[in-house]
Amino acid sequence: MNLSKLLSPDWREWRSEFGRRTVIGIPFIWMLLFFLIPFVIVLKISFAYTEIAIPPYSSLFEYADEALTIVLHLGNYIWLADDPLYLSAYFGSVEIAFFGTLFCLAVGYPMAYAMARAPKQWQSALLVAVLLPSWTSFLIRIYAWMGILRNNGLLNNLLLWMGVIDQPLQILNTNVAVYIGIVYAYLPFMVLPIYSNLVKLDNSLLEAAQDLGTRPLECFFKITLPLSRNGIIAGSMLVFIPAVGEVVIPQLLGGPETLMIGKILWQEFFNNRDWPVASALAIVMLLVLLIPIMIFNHARLREMEERS
Amino acid sequence: MTGKKYSFSNIVLGFGLMFLYLPMFILVIYSFNASRLVTVWAGFSIRWYGELFRDRQLVDAVITSLEIAVSSATSAVILGTMAAYLLNRYGRFRGRTLFSSMITAPLVMPDVIIGLSLLLMFVSLSTSIGWPEDRGMLTIWIAHVTFCTAYTTIVISSRLREMDISIEEAAMDLGASPLKTLFVITLPTISPALVSAWLLSFTLSLDDLVISSFVAGPGSTTLPMVVFSSVRLGVSPKVNALATLIIFCVSLAAFVSWWMARRADRNQRAAYQMMGRDQ
Structure with missing residues (x-):
């Protein structure tokens, strides 16, 4: 990109690019966040232990003594x-x-x-x-x-x-x-x-x-x-x-x-x-x-x- | 081939339509029954409708449901318009296949899976970042927007595909910005589809039981949840009266949606759009 273009950016183009990104971004992120990622969480919790707590399941990741333990419980x-x-x-x-x-x-x-x-x-x-x-x-x-x-x-x-x-x-x-x-x-x-x-x-x-x-x-x-x-x-x-x-x-x-x-x-x-x-x-x-x-x-x- | 009036398929069609309408018809008739016993006819009465309006819990649930339905239908139409625009006007972009399958998947995904996954998502979020603090109207709204967007995208998409793209191009050639073209040309042209999509989302949201039951918290009981808990106890004349009112309102919304779409383009696509199935 040459310097003159960088110094006087084409606002119109920038705005249309921004608009384009918004139109792509919002529905995409929404569906990703509230449709796809929840399935990953269901998968994660299906490997957890049942506990009497709030929330009623154990965590998969444990970080203690500089060691990350991942426990996949196949019991379910x-x-x-x-x-x-x-x-x-x-x-x-x-x-x-x-x-x-x-x-x-x-x-x-x-x-x-x-x-x-x-x-x-x-x-x-x-x-x-x-x-x-x-x-x-x-x-x-x-x-x-x-x-x-x-x-x-x-x-x-x-x-x-x-x-x-x-x-x-x-x-x-x-x-x-x-x-x-x-x-x-x-x-x-x-x-x-x-x-x-x-x-x-x-x-x-x-x-x-x-x-x-x-x-x-x-x-x-x-x-x-x-x-x-x-x-x-x-x-x-x-x-x-x-x-x-x-x-x-x-x-x-x-x-x-x-x-x-x-x-x-x-x-x-x-x-x-x-x-x-x-x-x-x-x-x-x-x-x-x-x-x-x-x-x-x-x-x-x-x-x-x-x-x- | 078209000549035979009493062909096998015509007879099945007749019986099929009867099968679809008879149960609801019976329900409507029995809602005017004076007797508390649902099977015995004891004369015409509208007392159950009166009792309906005196039921505080029910009225509250109706208000909650309507609030959620209006806000999620509106948001789903906005999000669906963006998604439809994205799928029809932007050509190929990275993640297009992923996006279009994410959009169509909620159409067939069983409600229990959507409900459970969203709830676990909300619980995980609130334990890790502290949001959302409580489950209630907000979480129901998010859930409803998510599955309604699938329907609105398809309804709006099918209309956007049919629209003559050269009008948009002409406007842009004459110097209109993309945003102005959207508001002056595109949105007015697809407005009948926007109305149908809104009404469809509205009824879907109003009707949803399973997903709402998962993501609702205390104090956010929607109408289907109240109906479900009383229906489990058996048939009651009050529920019949409520059902009649629901049938009436929904028929009205469906009729308006069909009429709007039909006025816009007088062909059968109108009726498909009504269902959010663009085949």
């Missing part, structure tokens, strides 16, 4: 591996999330398909109709099902009145209720990506195939379904990932047989106040979800590239 992870409760909770979560996602797909795909095929002037209204419930309080929507599924609730009364059953069915506080809750809460997240994928589908492909004598069902399996793959992946991940960590649905609709890791973590943290074990549970949950999250990010990036 060994504890998780030893107790069959945690292992079955992880499997239970993945199982419930997996089948919940399948049910969502089974209901959501035809819905999205029908929306994409509906007359143009209806599509916008249908879309809002599907999305509106997801704006309404999650808690309230789950609560609504408690009233319906109870032993003396609406569904049982209806079935008794119709003579289908003689005795009320126990639905609330079972896994059936959890599945209903998951499909109900997450259905819009499945419908939306699939719909937006299907609506972009080039109709001339289908017409060409039909002109060449392909049957409608074959058309669907050979053209429509493969082309909506990105939508299916995105929708499935939007349901599966949050469903694995679901807390509210198993607590309100599930029963003692419902073992889900979100619920266990919640109890470990709030009831037992065992922060290190809760941290270890969160780290393992994150590891379980790492691959689905990567698939989701990949599908999103590909979708964005295709558009531009």
Whole structure:
């Protein structure tokens, strides 16, 4: 840089550079500080001892006699591996999330398909109709099902009145209720990506195939379904990932047989106040979800590239 | 193919919509039930709404929740605008991939993990540097801004991408500074997206239970926390009345958001933006 430029700096340029740095800096630092670094802290505390103190965990680093001791306590992870409760909770979560996602797909795909095929002037209204419930309080929507599924609730009364059953069915506080809750809460997240994928589908492909004598069902399996793959992946991940960590649905609709890791973590943290074990549970949950999250990010990036 | 009215998919769509709306509809009807027993219909009454407003704890929680929702939605829109600008106008910069994954990750990250990690972060900070002293409104605000920013960035980003960049370039060629261009050209053009993003964050913040439960301290009880603790005890007509009010307010906010976005560009993107999912 030459001297004259240094002596009379171009303020305008300096200001725009400053503005640029601010725009980059503030959101970047915010997300770094409040999203990424917290995970590092969870990792750190998952290696700590549980102590009866405030905060209720030991420190990893000890500096005494000019020696820095780092104690990594693996006991929390060994504890998780030893107790069959945690292992079955992880499997239970993945199982419930997996089948919940399948049910969502089974209901959501035809819905999205029908929306994409509906007359143009209806599509916008249908879309809002599907999305509106997801704006309404999650808690309230789950609560609504408690009233319906109870032993003396609406569904049982209806079935008794119709003579289908003689005795009320126990639905609330079972896994059936959890599945209903998951499909109900997450259905819009499945419908939306699939719909937006299907609506972009080039109709001339289908017409060409039909002109060449392909049957409608074959058309669907050979053209429509493969082309909506990105939508299916995105929708499935939007349901599966949050469903694995679901807390509210198993607590309100599930029963003692419902073992889900979100619920266990919640109890470990709030009831037992065992922060290190809760941290270890969160780290393992994150590891379980790492691959689905990567698939989701990949599908999103590909979708964005295709558009531009 | 479009001709068939009673195709399999149309029937599923009909039942699907019924499945989505029926539970809430039932809830609304039963909130006007005079009986204390939730299952027995004993005539029309609005007494539960009256009891709702006499519940001091509930009213306080509503005020706390609204304060947090307004401030976090506003901050999340500002932060989201910056982040969207960064992702769409700055081309490649160091750490772009890291940044865009940090922005999208909260969309799918389970709430328990976000809540726990933020709480442990706050506790570590307060033991090492003494800030924040207490957990309360401030920590809830930080947590809500963090996850709402993910949504606002996506809503604003999709609008910014569609905007004709040549208008900005023209303004700058004519001598407007980048800051002036931002305030005179860019922000007014994307204002419908800003409104939708604000409303979306507002409802997300108002609705959040899990993250708030982790980072809240004594004396900062939000509405979902009160609802959750009473819901765990079972179904009550008072909660039905509260639920009806929430459904009403949220529908109104959603409708306004949709209407604003639709007026701005009369196509279906409007409805996606409403959800913060730009697909």
